[in-house]
Amino acid sequence: MGLTLFTYLAAILAAAAAIAVKGARPGLRAFRAAAFFSVAYALLLATGYMLSIDYPAAALVLVRAAGVGVIASYLAFLRLAIGYPYAKRLFILDLALVAIGLAAVWAFVFTDAYIVEVKRFELEYIRFEGDYHRPLSLVGLAAGLAAALTMTARSFITKSRVYRQHLAVMAAGLLFSVAWGYVFAIVGPTGILKAAYPLSAVNTLVAVLAASYAFSSTRVFQPRLVAKTFGVWLAIIVAFALPLGAVVAVAFLFRAEAGATALGIAAIAFLLLGRGAESFARGRMGSEHDAASREDLEAAIAHLDLSAGRESVLGELSAIVGESFGCSWLAVLSEDDAGNLRRIYPDDDDEIVTTPNSPALEALAAVDRRVILKTDVVADASFAELKPVLLGFFDVLGAEAIVIAKEGRRVVGLFALGPKRSGADYDAQDYAAFDAVHGKLFVVAYYARHVARESLLGTVEKEIGLADQIVKSIQEKIDPIDHPGVEVSFVCQSPRGLGGDLFDSVRISEHRWFFVVGDISGKGLNASMSMVILKSMIRTLLKEEKDFIKLVARANVFIKERLPRGTFFSGMFGFLALDKGSIYFINCGIPAMFFRSPGLDSVIETQGEGKMLGFVRNVEPYLKTRKLALPPGSRVLISTDGIVEAESVRGERYGKERLVRILAENKDASAAETVGAVVKSASAFAGGRLDDDITVVAIDYAGIPKEKKR
Amino acid sequence: MTGISVEAMERGAWTVLSVHGPINSYTFNELQEKTMLHAGRVDMAVDLSGVSSMTSAGIGVLLAAIEDAETAGKRFFVIAPSEVSRLAIESTGFADRFPTLPSIKELPV
Numbered sequence: 001m002g003l004t005l006f007t008y009l010a011a012i013l014a015a016a017a018a019i020a021v022k023g024a025r026p027g028l029r030a031f032r033a034a035a036f037f038s039v040a041y042a043l044l045l046a047t048g049y050m051l052s053i054d055y056p057a058a059a060l061v062l063v064r065a066a067g068v069g070v071i072a073s074y075l076a077f078l079r080l081a082i083g084y085p086y087a088k089r090l091f092i093l094d095l096a097l098v099a100i101g102l103a104a105v106w107a108f109v110f111t112d113a114y115i116v117e118v119k120r121f122e123l124e125y126i127r128f129e130g131d132y133h134r135p136l137s138l139v140g141l142a143a144g145l146a147a148a149l150t151m152t153a154r155s156f157i158t159k160s161r162v163y164r165q166h167l168a169v170m171a172a173g174l175l176f177s178v179a180w181g182y183v184f185a186i187v188g189p190t191g192i193l194k195a196a197y198p199l200s201a202v203n204t205l206v207a208v209l210a211a212s213y214a215f216s217s218t219r220v221f222q223p224r225l226v227a228k229t230f231g232v233w234l235a236i237i238v239a240f241a242l243p244l245g246a247v248v249a250v251a252f253l254f255r256a257e258a259g260a261t262a263l264g265i266a267a268i269a270f271l272l273l274g275r276g277a278e279s280f281a282r283g284r285m286g287s288e289h290d291a292a293s294r295e296d297l298e299a300a301i302a303h304l305d306l307s308a309g310r311e312s313v314l315g316e317l318s319a320i321v322g323e324s325f326g327c328s329w330l331a332v333l334s335e336d337d338a339g340n341l342r343r344i345y346p347d348d349d350d351e352i353v354t355t356p357n358s359p360a361l362e363a364l365a366a367v368d369r370r371v372i373l374k375t376d377v378v379a380d381a382s383f384a385e386l387k388p389v390l391l392g393f394f395d396v397l398g399a400e401a402i403v404i405a406k407e408g409r410r411v412v413g414l415f416a417l418g419p420k421r422s423g424a425d426y427d428a429q430d431y432a433a434f435d436a437v438h439g440k441l442f443v444v445a446y447y448a449r450h451v452a453r454e455s456l457l458g459t460v461e462k463e464i465g466l467a468d469q470i471v472k473s474i475q476e477k478i479d480p481i482d483h484p485g486v487e488v489s490f491v492c493q494s495p496r497g498l499g500g501d502l503f504d505s506v507r508i509s510e511h512r513w514f515f516v517v518g519d520i521s522g523k524g525l526n527a528s529m530s531m532v533i534l535k536s537m538i539r540t541l542l543k544e545e546k547d548f549i550k551l552v553a554r555a556n557v558f559i560k561e562r563l564p565r566g567t568f569f570s571g572m573f574g575f576l577a578l579d580k581g582s583i584y585f586i587n588c589g590i591p592a593m594f595f596r597s598p599g600l601d602s603v604i605e606t607q608g609e610g611k612m613l614g615f616v617r618n619v620e621p622y623l624k625t626r627k628l629a630l631p632p633g634s635r636v637l638i639s640t641d642g643i644v645e646a647e648s649v650r651g652e653r654y655g656k657e658r659l660v661r662i663l664a665e666n667k668d669a670s671a672a673e674t675v676g677a678v679v680k681s682a683s684a685f686a687g688g689r690l691d692d693d694i695t696v697v698a699i700d701y702a703g704i705p706k707e708k709k710r
Numbered sequence: 711m712t713g714i715s716v717e718a719m720e721r722g723a724w725t726v727l728s729v730h731g732p733i734n735s736y737t738f739n740e741l742q743e744k745t746m747l748h749a750g751r752v753d754m755a756v757d758l759s760g761v762s763s764m765t766s767a768g769i770g771v772l773l774a775a776i777e778d779a780e781t782a783g784k785r786f787f788v789i790a791p792s793e794v795s796r797l798a799i800e801s802t803g804f805a806d807r808f809p810t811l812p813s814i815k816e817l818p819v
């Protein structure tokens with residue numbers, strides 16, 4: 001078996017790589033045909049070799065058929081080389097290629113022109129070649145070479161850089177395949193490489209892998225990075241893989257005498273050298289450096305001085321982005337009140353780029369990505385339907401990459417990056433960096449959306465004034481819980497005018513609302529910006545995620561990974577089901593949630609244990625959905641820690657007991673009056689000065705609406 | 711309003727910040743500035759035995775310092791948290807995210 005195993009393995013891997021390429025895109029049929037014939041070639045050749053000892057007649061048929069397989073594979077690659085990346089119908093070419101293929105079947109399989117007989121004695125493989133073996137082999141070789149050269153030539157003249165890269169990679173894979181085939185399959189059996197003949201069809205893997213790369217990659221890569229990665233792999237082979245092979249080989253030379261010891265030595269060598277190779281590769285493949293660069297970029301954007309005014313902020317952002325990505329310019333588009341996307345930077349001419357319901361805006365809303373490179377649109381099949389509209393949008397802007405800030409499906413802002421000064425395309429590394437800083441860019445987009453132009457601001461007090469606009473506009477944007485069966489009242493305020501406390505409600509159906517109450521850690525401007533982003537993100541998640549626990553878990557991931565380090569959320573997420581008279585909620589560290597039932601005339605603490613968000617990446621195992629049944633006339637009061645932890649001048653905490661007392665004293669008051677009483681009481685307790693942001697929510701349930709009962 | 715004091719001292723390989731007073735939205739800046747100076751650069755511990763109250767502002771500073779240390783492969787400990795700071799840490803539901811030692815003498819070498 002020996003070396004033949006490698007050929008079978010190569011065939012399996014090549015088949016898997018071909019199957020992994022999904023979708024409908026130009027050239028895919030030719031690629032699949034090429035992959036199919038390549039795999040068939042490898043399997044037929046390897047099986048023919050295996051059978052050539054005991055079943056030489058069957059082996060002969062298989063080896064002849066393998067010859068057809070390789071020619072058919074190269075013809076399919078030639079078709080791919082001529083057509084890729086376009087979907088043009090080339091009927092005459094297809095007909096000619098099929099005719100050549102059929103002629104090859106006749107010549108190779110049904111005549112003695114190619115091979116007359118095969119025999120094998122142990123490793124001694126003898127191939128009795130026909131009169132036309134060499135010309136026929138050279139025809140196959142010429143087909144492969146023609147395909148590779150066509151790809152090479154087209155890699156220089158094709159307009160799109162990403163397609164040029166695809167063609168170059170495919171050409172390299174195919175050239176390697178042809179050279180390997182020539183050496184091992186044509187020259188090998190008659191020369192010194194006779195024993196290595198079973199490896200002759202391993203070349204299948206390289207050609208198919210290269211082509212499958214072309215069908216899955218949508219971004220250009222940097223030659224420097226490729227060279228570096230190649231160098232690292234080479235170093236690993238020389239410094240770790242070869243010594244490991246030597247150790248294992250020496251150990252197995254003595255296996256007959258001490259099999260277990262040999263196996264043990266091999267295992268230890270594998271572990272030691274494997275770990276060595278792993279630690280050598282870590283940090284040398286560019287990942288750590290990339291992560292550090294991204295963190296620097298994140299930090300630079302996060303430290304933008306938002307109090308400096310919109311023009312100044314966007315100007316500084318443009319400088320940061322220009323330096324990090326080498327882009328020639330940055331344009332910022334922002335949604336206006338009418339739903340248009342307007343260019344607000346660099347020209348600030350308020351030019352409308354897209355209008356509501358325009359195909360471009362619809363396409364941007366429909367795309368489920370927040371970063372789009374032009375090369376993605378060109379080469380990624382998932383953009384096929386939106387391709388013309390998106391490419392048109394890129395052309396209008398003259399951009400090569402865009403970063404989109406969305407709230408749900410609505411595009412609230414967009415950053416467009418012009419071509420790189422170096423002339424290179426944006427690559428996979430740039431994409432990862434854009435993706436990493438998206439949260440920070442989102443803040444700037446929101447800032448640009450909600451803060452008016454500096455020239456219009458006049459004498460507004462800078463930091464407080466600007467950020468207050470944002471906070472107020474976001475806080476006011478809720479779906480009020482307006483329903484005959486319930487009265488909901490809330491107060492959300494901060495001692496500095498800016499804060500991270502949050503109350504939001506979203507109408508799900510006639511009788512159901514989603515709501516969230518809580519506190520984002522941090523103070524002042526930073527906290528309020530985090531709150532703004534989180535609120536927007538929760539609304540986006542609500543549209544995408546139907547599972548309550550998963551929704552909260554995804555919000556947790558967003559806080560942990562996208563908001564500034566050290567940010568966490570304490571609060572609760574709830575579904576108010578008025579038709580069922582219930583609240584379903586997940587406690588994420590809300591300190592106080594009290595329930596007062598008219599039947600019991602007592603106050604019960606109901607929040608239970610909770611885990612705050614932002615502490616661990618996967619919070620799902622810790623989350624529990626609880627249900628609170630609401631009898632008619634009941635009240636729920638929810639408060640963040642700003643009330644419970646309010647301190648008197650003597651350092652005494654307000655605590656839950658006082659909250660319960662206020663709730664009992666106000667049992668006949670309205671929800672709004674009760675909320676007011678809580679805030680007044682806590683404020684008076686703290687000597688008129690609350691240290692922390694506070695949010696208090698009261699929900700009075702009157703009963704299931706009559707029309708629902710019917 | 712009572713103020714906060716944050717004193718930094720070297721103890722072997724460790725930089726220890728000793729905090730006294732309340733950590734809230736008015737006082738956390740001083741703690742934040744000093745933790746940002748050291749977190750992720752050196753092995754750091756924060757002695758919370760003198761903390762008289764701690765709001766979410768303080769938890770946020772500690773969490774950021776822990777994450778900085780984890781990213782940089784540095785060590786971080788909370789030392790002898792006072793009752794109120796222990797309760798504040800436990801209220802997060804993730805007390806195990808705050809590696810804690812009972813005394814400064816327990817700091818590993």
